[in-house]
Amino acid sequence: MFDRDRKHPYPDALRADEAPAPHALLAPVTGLLGTWTGRGHGSYPTLAEEFAYEQEVTFSHDGRPFLHYEARAWIIDADGTPMRPAARESGWWRMQPDGRVEALITQPTGIAEILVGGAADGGVDLATHQVALTPTAKEVTATRRRYTLTDEDTLDFRHDLAAVGQPLQYHLSAHLRRQNGN
Numbered sequence: 001m002f003d004r005d006r007k008h009p010y011p012d013a014l015r016a017d018e019a020p021a022p023h024a025l026l027a028p029v030t031g032l033l034g035t036w037t038g039r040g041h042g043s044y045p046t047l048a049e050e051f052a053y054e055q056e057v058t059f060s061h062d063g064r065p066f067l068h069y070e071a072r073a074w075i076i077d078a079d080g081t082p083m084r085p086a087a088r089e090s091g092w093w094r095m096q097p098d099g100r101v102e103a104l105i106t107q108p109t110g111i112a113e114i115l116v117g118g119a120a121d122g123g124v125d126l127a128t129h130q131v132a133l134t135p136t137a138k139e140v141t142a143t144r145r146r147y148t149l150t151d152e153d154t155l156d157f158r159h160d161l162a163a164v165g166q167p168l169q170y171h172l173s174a175h176l177r178r179q180n181g182n
């Protein structure tokens with residue numbers, strides 16, 4: 001049985017200056033390591049209303065040349081009070097030479113995305129390579145995700161979406177701050 005108290009022999013690191021040392025191929029993305037939180041807005045032509053949300057995003061690594069990515073969001077009202085849980089996703093960003101990135105991201109809404117792109121100058125730009133859908137998932141044909149480190153503690157995020165018959169266009173943007181300590 002899984003022993004919750006057992007210390008994992010290969011824990012993930014949330015910072016570049018803690019063990020294990022980041023793999024050399026992580027160099028273009030070490031600035032992303034850690035936990036980020038902040039607020040964002042979203043809309044889509046098929047939705048009656050815009051929405052505001054709060055999000056927590058974590059990037060970690062275990063010394064190998066990939067990041068573990070985890071994000072969860074919840075809808076908030078105008079005062080910032082949580083209204084209901086929203087999107088969750090997790091995945092792996094496989095770093096290649098020259099800052100190329102191959103990402104695999106899955107969502108509980110039945111969507112599995114494979115994205116390719118690049119990391120350079122404090123920014124990551126990922127676009128759909130393939131999308132796989134479970135039989136009951138909404139139709140998603142493409143996404144584009146852009147992350148920009150505006151300084152070492154501030155991460156801007158924009159997510160474009162092609163879904164339910166609509167062309168690729170704005171779905172979300174958020175302004176995230178690094179959580180203290182990581």
Ligand code: HEM
Pocket residue numbers: 042044046047051053055073074075086087089111138139140143161163164171172
């Ligand atoms: C921070 C992350 C996200 C938030 C807060 C968010 C929020 C929302 C909200 C509030 C809706 C309206 C339906 C509802 O109330 O549930 C929606 C619809 C939708 N979202 Fe997102 N979303 C996020 C990420 C994503 C991602 C990553 C994808 C796909 C890759 C996606 C694809 C869609 C689709 C396909 C719809 C349905 C549109 C329609 O049927 O008209 N969303 N989203």
